[in-house]
């Protein structure tokens with residue numbers, strides 16, 4: 184058997200996740216690829232020629248490399264237009280679209296990126312199973328642009344999606360592919376101690392990868408504003424710190440968590456849940472609500488607030504454990520945290536003038552047995568699913 188060198192293993196990992204779905208794009212509206220730019224509709228190319236005059240029919244262009252999107256950015260700058268940037272890993276849902284809608288209210292042009300960033304996944308994490316849905320992502324963005332065009336008809340300030348940046352891994356990591364090992368080599372941005380807390384406990388390279396790729400994306404797109412979802416609350420704290428500490432000239436805008444009708448936070452990974460784990464997984468939200476209720480009732484101690492969440496999480500798990508393998512869904516609570524909004528240090532008492540972040544992560548285990556005809560989700564219930572959620576305990580004035 185051929186032994187792989189460390190460098191070969193890295194480059195294989197990168198090649199296989201160098202948006203493979205992009206090399207086989209079959210999109211009816213995509214017309215041509217010029218200098219790393221894919222054009223959508225004829226009016227999209229006129230946008231590059233005259234950035235001041237998008238029409239109601241303007242759609243967006245797809246950029247695969249750095250120089251081409253920089254060219255567009257330069258033109259927009261000369262026209263005094265503003266760019267709101269929404270970074271994503273694709274598998275778009277209403278949560279992502281709510282970020283774009285907010286960006287459209289505050290900027291003339293929106294850049295969206297889709298890049299499943301390998302460096303934020305540890306070597307044993309779910310990079311290979313992360314959902315990739317290019318065609319439907321593009322369709323959703325086109326539909327949203329139509330909606331934005333309609334809603335902006337009476338408003339001069341309503342922005343549109345101008346660019347979809349979907350770089351290859353080689354474009355994002357032009358040197359040697361950096362390591363996903365904790366002590367591995369690479370050009371990294373590290374934000375400590377924030378990166379080591381909460382999610383960082385279970386995903387030790389996660390925020391190093393997120394900060395590094397966001398620094399790159401911000402350098403490439405030089406946006407006026409960047410948009411992140413409250414759902415990934417620790418990510419918002421890390422990014423705000425990075426922007427402040429590195430004097431990045433973009434404003435960080437946080438958009439509230441979009442939820443299903445019953446409260447489950449929308450997340451790209453939810454497609455793996457299936458009915459049973461979806462129902463039991465809702466405990467993550469119910470536990471947070473139980474804790475929030477304590478704060479709303481005037482309690483400020485960690486024991487009172489987190490105790491309510493822990494009691495619920497423990498009792499639901501015990502009920503599940505009493506069921507048969509074909510009926511139950513088992514989870515592990517990774518953490519339930521009550522932390523300071525800026526430092527993410529755990530607090531014993533919520534200081535009413537500061538408030539706190541209540542956050543948690545559940546690991547939904549694979550189903551042990553399925554029932555005939557059961558909806559077990561993508562991957563037949565075999566893919567473990569990490570759910571995260573949070574609620575902000577707002578300062579009491």
Ligand SMILES: Nc1ncnc2c1ncn2[C@@H]1O[C@H](COP(=O)(O)OP(=O)(O)OP(=O)(O)O)[C@@H](O)[C@H]1O
Pocket residue numbers: 270271272273277278279281282410411412413414415438439440441442448449450451452453
């Ligand atoms: N339910 C949501 N409401 C608001 N923003 C969201 C929601 N879900 C994701 N976002 C935001 O969208 C951006 C891109 O996130 P990403 O592409 O990783 O999707 P995701 O749904 O968070 O996926 P994952 O399954 O990895 O949690 C991030 O800023 C994230 O916080």
Ligand SMILES: CC(C)(CO)[C@@H](O)C(=O)[O-]
Pocket residue numbers: 270271272298300303393396397415418
């Ligand atoms: C910000 C981000 C796009 C960086 O890869 C990712 O962490 C995400 O989608 O939240």
Ligand code: BAL
Pocket residue numbers: 272303415
């Ligand atoms: N939104 C978080 C991306 C990740 O879990 O890798």
